[in-house]
Amino acid sequence: MLKEEIDRKLTEKTSFEQKEKLVKFLRNQVFKNVSAQLSERFREEISLRADRIYRTIAEADEELVWGENYQIVLRDMADGAVRERSDDQLSGGQTMSAVVALRLALLQTIGARIAFFDEPTSNLDASRRENLATAFRAIDVGREEVTEHWYDQLFLISHDVAFTEITDQMIQLGE
Numbered sequence: 001m002l003k004e005e006i007d008r009k010l011t012e013k014t015s016f017e018q019k020e021k022l023v024k025f026l027r028n029q030v031f032k033n034v035s036a037q038l039s040e041r042f043r044e045e046i047s048l049r050a051d052r053i054y055r056t057i058a059e060a061d062e063e064l065v066w067g068e069n070y071q072i073v074l075r076d077m078a079d080g081a082v083r084e085r086s087d088d089q090l091s092g093g094q095t096m097s098a099v100v101a102l103r104l105a106l107l108q109t110i111g112a113r114i115a116f117f118d119e120p121t122s123n124l125d126a127s128r129r130e131n132l133a134t135a136f137r138a139i140d141v142g143r144e145e146v147t148e149h150w151y152d153q154l155f156l157i158s159h160d161v162a163f164t165e166i167t168d169q170m171i172q173l174g175e
Helices: 001-058 092-110 126-141
Strands: 065-067 072-078 081-086 116-119 153-157
Touching: 001 065, 001 072, 001 092, 001 126, 001 153, 072 092, 092 116, 092 126
Parallel strands: 116 153
Antiparallel strands: 065 072, 072 081
16 A cells, blocks of 8 residues: 555656646746747837827927837938937937837836826927827827827826816916
8 A cells, every 4th residue: 555655656746747847848948938029029019109109299200119128219311311319319308208108108008097297398398398298188089190098097297388288187286
């Protein structure tokens, strides 16, 4: 009886070792490759959404790309050739516009239903501030060329009067 119990336990052990080997293979070979592909796919999706939003804010013929190492890249045509500029070569307004666009696209992609933006107009000139307000309104009403409506509540914290016309409710704080 003891020998039978030992044989049964050895068989169980062998079975567990085979399962462990399979799990290690899946983790180290299959899932590792899948996670890289999923990451790439999500980055591409976010980049496409962010580009549409960025073009609304910037009103420029520039393409926003979320680069391979998650850097911001703007592509445009200069002297008949494609020009790429990364985040360290952009103006403060371009960078802020791109960051807000990427953040909106990221929040939409992950399914966030609520978002907070604190001073999203910093470093933006008057034209970009107005365009950002227009972009937020376009998202609110689900204008397709920008993006569909995806959130339940969006909080904008700003000293900028550009947002007063697009807000449903406004709270003013005194000193």
